[in-house]
């Protein structure tokens with residue numbers, strides 16, 4: 346056991362994969378700043394590249410004083426700055442874009458964020474075509490297909506490396522359940538499938554250690570619309586940023602752990618998926634095992650009860666439209 350882990354450690358040391366450059370696009374925003382800080386605290390990140398259309402040199406200078414080993418640079422807001430931030434990156438996180446205000450759905454952000462994400466995806470396709478892309482910008486149900494289309498147009502699309510970040514939905518679900526059941530959220534493993542907005546978010550409590558909760562309509566709704574609680578409380582100042590930064594940092598860490606050879610790393614994430622392709626839904630979030638090349642295994646959703654079956658039906662209708670909207674946007678505005 347000891348010898349094996351020693352050999353493995355030596356193999357890792359020799360591996361270029363251990364040099365992990367991570368790029369954040371939108372690094373000076375509400376999510377971008379705490380996300381960048383958490384990435385600075387992650388020993389797997391050796392180089393942190395921060396880009397934004399405003400303020401990234403300042404955020405970079407600030408975070409660079411944190412005394413962990415990685416190097417940090419905040420790049421200028423220019424095409425050259427963006428190119429340099431992306432070059433050689435292993436993981437690119439995209440929280441760039443406007444957040445919701447009270448009364449808005451994530452789809453209301455489409456008009457602004459679709460072009461931001463398209464343009465950043467074009468730069469990534471050019472300068473870091475092999476990186477794993479973690480899309481945080483909303484509406485995730487549409488921005489992920491937008492990135493896929495841009496990468497297809499550039500001839501560099503690899504479905505194993507494109508992830509919509511839905512981690513916050515499972516973070517919320519486990520937290521909300523622990524509040525009801527008076528447990529430690531770290532012991533609550535709640536599967537959430539579908540997409541990342543409203544009814545496309547489907548928690549599968551029947552698979553958890555509290556199957557009774559699947560009939561708790563209020564809890565299901567809270568998981569689906571938990572983001573609204575934050576939007577309302579922030580009262581016009583945006584949506585979840587701190588909890589999202591934690592969720593994004595966890596997802597990035599999982600991608601890096603798997604890239605560095607760790608086995609059994611499973612995260613829920615919105616990826617190109619065979620699960621509902623026959624119903625015209627090309628992207629779907631389910632438990633995904635990550636590996637050195639990105640997506641390793643897309644797990645089926647598993648057994649669900651009658652209530653959950655209905656939720657999935659509602660999810661698929663909306664999700665299909667959201668995906669088509671993203672694809673159509675790139676076709677019309679390449």
Ligand code: NAI
Pocket residue numbers: 370371372373374375376377396397398399440441442443444445454458461464465480481482483484485510511512513514541583584585586589
């Ligand atoms: P924010 O407005 O505080 O920050 C966005 C940042 O993006 C700003 O610093 C802005 O300058 C930057 N930006 C805009 N256009 C850019 C471009 N072309 N290139 C580089 N940077 C650019 O917004 P916040 O709160 O950080 O939210 C960001 C996005 O994340 C929103 O779309 C929001 O809806 C989404 N979000 C996603 C969640 C998820 O679970 N996936 C959860 C919460 C928010």
